[in-house]
Amino acid sequence: xxxxxxxxxxxxxxxxxxxxxxxxxxxxxxxxxxxxxxxxxxxxxxxxxxxxxxxxxxxxxxxxxxxxxxxxxxxxxxxxxxxxxxxxxxxxxxxxxxxxxxxxxxxxxxxxxxxxxxxxxxxxxxxxxxxxxxxxxxxxxxxxxxxxxxxxxxxxxxxxxxxxxxxxxxxxxxxxxxxxxxxxxxxxxxxxxxxxxxxxxxxxxxxxxxxxxxxxxxxxxxxxxxxxxxxxxxxxxxxxxxxxxxxxxxxxxxxxxxxxxxxxxxxxxxxxxxxxxxxxxxxxxxxxxxxxxxxxxxxxxxxxxxxxxxxxxxxxxxxxxxxxxxxxxxxxxxxxxxxxxxxxxxxxxxxxxxxxxxxxxxxxxxxxxxxxxxxxxxxxxxxxxxx
Numbered sequence: 001x002x003x004x005x006x007x008x009x010x011x012x013x014x015x016x017x018x019x020x021x022x023x024x025x026x027x028x029x030x031x032x033x034x035x036x037x038x039x040x041x042x043x044x045x046x047x048x049x050x051x052x053x054x055x056x057x058x059x060x061x062x063x064x065x066x067x068x069x070x071x072x073x074x075x076x077x078x079x080x081x082x083x084x085x086x087x088x089x090x091x092x093x094x095x096x097x098x099x100x101x102x103x104x105x106x107x108x109x110x111x112x113x114x115x116x117x118x119x120x121x122x123x124x125x126x127x128x129x130x131x132x133x134x135x136x137x138x139x140x141x142x143x144x145x146x147x148x149x150x151x152x153x154x155x156x157x158x159x160x161x162x163x164x165x166x167x168x169x170x171x172x173x174x175x176x177x178x179x180x181x182x183x184x185x186x187x188x189x190x191x192x193x194x195x196x197x198x199x200x201x202x203x204x205x206x207x208x209x210x211x212x213x214x215x216x217x218x219x220x221x222x223x224x225x226x227x228x229x230x231x232x233x234x235x236x237x238x239x240x241x242x243x244x245x246x247x248x249x250x251x252x253x254x255x256x257x258x259x260x261x262x263x264x265x266x267x268x269x270x271x272x273x274x275x276x277x278x279x280x281x282x283x284x285x286x287x288x289x290x291x292x293x294x295x296x297x298x299x300x301x302x303x304x305x306x307x308x309x310x311x312x313x314x315x316x317x318x319x320x321x322x323x324x325x326x327x328x329x330x331x332x333x334x335x336x337x338x339x340x341x342x343x344x345x346x347x348x349x350x351x352x353x354x355x356x357x358x359x360x361x362x363x364x365x366x367x368x369x370x371x372x373x374x375x376x377x378x379x380x381x382x383x384x385x386x387x
Contacts, residue, residue, distance in 0.1 A: 022051050025054070027040065028130060029057065030124035039196055039306065043378065046372070046378060052076075089155070099126075099133075107133070137386045168187070172192065174194045176193075177196070179302040180302045195369065210283045219288040221290070222316070223237075224253055226253050227253060230295075231294045232293065232294065233295045240342055241266050249270065289317045294323055296323060304326070305326075309365075
């Protein structure tokens with residue numbers, strides 16, 4: 001890919017990309033582009049169907065004195081914006097200064113190419129101060145998470161104020177889960193649910209299988225995602241694993257010490273920490289059943305795990321805890337709340353794991369919930385916004 005940066009230049013310098021006649025969308029994201037397997041990245045790609053997109057990474061904890069812009073693909077650019085001062089996530093005045101600087105640099109970036117911003121897209125609450133500074137025709141706020149739940153209690157008021165500001169600045173509020181709007185500040189207009197999706201081609205059942213799995217005892221029960229104490233219910237998994245030593249649990253993703261502690265000493269639980277997103281389908285293809293063992297009733301049971309559709313795209317049976325956003329899929333996946341019922345649902349799923357008609361039906365559900373389908377819905381919503 002072409003790359004243009006301002007390394008070696010002062011922060012106020014701007015890089016002018018090749019001309020693009022499409023309207024521009026500027027996305028201030030809470031997830032860096034380098035972590036490119038999330039909702040933000042999928043929707044950014046969908047927006048390039050009829051827009052040019054500048055994806056702005058979140059500010060780090062330390063100052064960044066240079067702006068960097070590089071082209072990711074046709075119509076999509078990634079920006080590492082400058083930040084004058086550290087700890088903007090924790091100190092509101094610092095956040096405002098850093099956002100003022102980022103907006104100033106980006107305004108110059110667009111002036112140099114004689115372009116303007118049609119849409120400002122926020123999925124990072126702390127980016128709300130830029131809403132009035134880029135001259136966008138409309139502002140979209142995409143609620144992917146409740147950011148304040150990801151910080152310590154003393155910092156939550158700051159982030160909750162940022163959430164209210166972001167929602168209040170938006171002409172369109174989106175929510176990634178049916179369970180999110182009730183947990184958000186009131187908005188006018190009310191939030192529109194644009195649920196998470198998947199890439200059915202990436203998670204096709206036809207493809208390579210990770211060879212190292214062939215040495216594990218079957219049946220294999222797979223999970224992809226973080227093993228932590230925020231969402232993952234390690235106590236549930238540990239209880240089921242102890243009751244069924246004949247099953248092998250393959251847990252793919254980063255883990256914390258507290259998250260994996262209940263799983264210690266279980267020989268039928270395999271933790272696989274360092275796996276790239278491209279390698280995940282090859283591991284899950286080898287599994288007989290997939291699981292989403294998330295805590296229900298906690299701070300983040302509003303989530304709509306996109307892994308559910310990824311599992312279904314592979315044709316795999318899914319057993320999950322009854323998260324509010326997953327209940328609508330109750331005729332496609334099995335929902336179970338406690339160790340005995342979870343184990344029973346897994347046993348039933350293993351009995352039917354090889355049924356081809358069931359696998360085809362799961363794949364059909366995933367296809368209906370693809371990112372391309374979400375893109376069609378999104379473009380319809382954006383068509384009603386000011387230009």
